[in-house]
Amino acid sequence: MKKSFKITLSVLAVAVVAAGCATGSSSVDLDKLTAQIVKASFRDQGIVKASVLDTDETNQACSAADVAGKPLDEAKAKAIEAANLKTVKWPESGKFLGDWKEGEKLAQSGRGLTWTDDATTPNGGNCYNCHQITKQEISFGTIGPSLYNYGKLRGVTDPASAAAKPIVEYTWGKVWNSKAYNACSNMPRAGHMGILTQAQVADILALLLDPKSPVNQ
């Protein structure tokens, strides 16, 4: 009963907007209607709650820019990047690099956080879905840039050195919250959104920056 009431409401909303369409319905009306349709269409399932669609300002601004087909204006992009940079949690242990072998396992896994996973499914990093990483893994995606030789190309011979510090910190920040450096990056915010733990981010960093990692061979 409650559901059919909701559906009636959304049909009404469509009719209202449709009537306005002859004169050209505004994008504000269309945004409102989209929000109503989203609310009526999605439901909780398993570990995924419908409330995740009430997303933050970063996603809202980037979605709107995508719909408009033009990038965010520079000031807005900078403000979003600054806000995201503030959320980065730097390693409490002071240890930026973990075990590259564990990092490789995380990079391989695309599991976790779907409605067919449960809360005990270990989250993967999803890295190979979009990036080339080691030369050995030929099944890699191309949405993100190649990360093969990531540390080597940036001259990292000793990740603990002062010389390597800026790139090590940037890489941590990028994995933790990609939007800190590119407001509307396609990359998930692995640390910020709770996909990976600090220890796991350190393992990913080792995969990218440890001179012994196959990435840098």
Next chain:
Amino acid sequence: MRMTKTLSLIALLGLTGSAVWAQKSAVQSIEEYRLMLQDGNPADLFEAKGEALWKQKRGPKNASLEQCDLGKGPGVFKGAFVELPRFFADTNRVQDMESRLLTCMETLQGLNAAEIAKTPFGRGEQNNVTALATWLAAESKDKKFNLSQSHPQEKVFYEVGKRLFFQRAGAHDFSCASCHGQDNTRIRLQDLPNLTKNPGDGIGFAAWPAYRVSNGQMWGMQQRLNDCYRQQRFPYPGFGSDATIALGVYLGVNSKGSASIAPAIKR
């Protein structure tokens, strides 16, 4: 049978040598494998079942679906698929093939559309909806998509669908566009069509319903969108919900002029 196919895929993938060459070869091998499969698409079985269901008297009203109006008048099914989703005056809604079939199953046969919509994919009447959609898609095979944008609600749904396509949310901040917003990208070795424009004949919207070799299942567009949303880490879109239909309008209108190859066969 599936075992044999899986084995032959592994065999094809096994013909690999040096890394760069191997990568190209793996993609080509998978293409060859898909071509080989075209000879015997198990979707044929679902088509036959769908045609029988269309004509069979069923439900509390003991009626067939032969008078179902898919947009071209009662009983006209040839060419209907490539014009859906569209606006229907009787329901005052924009509907896609699957949600329209639910309407016909309820009005003509007396079945409970809301119950069927709630049934999980692959069970009970949902299997019948998939079979019907598969047959009806086959009856428009090779025809070009030509969705109407003449009714105001059809225009509104295109605009809503576009907003849904670019909606970033969930644990991974993904939108449809994260994977389907650029040319020439892949997830792992899987090529991704750019669905913000016309992706061409038989690609994206023009390839579903499809038989999926990897899990041996026949999927309609509703299930395809549902699984995209699952992988996107979104919550669950209701079957035939306005969100899924608006997305269908966006994808279908973008595919205008492209030929449908449905029912297709997929990895």
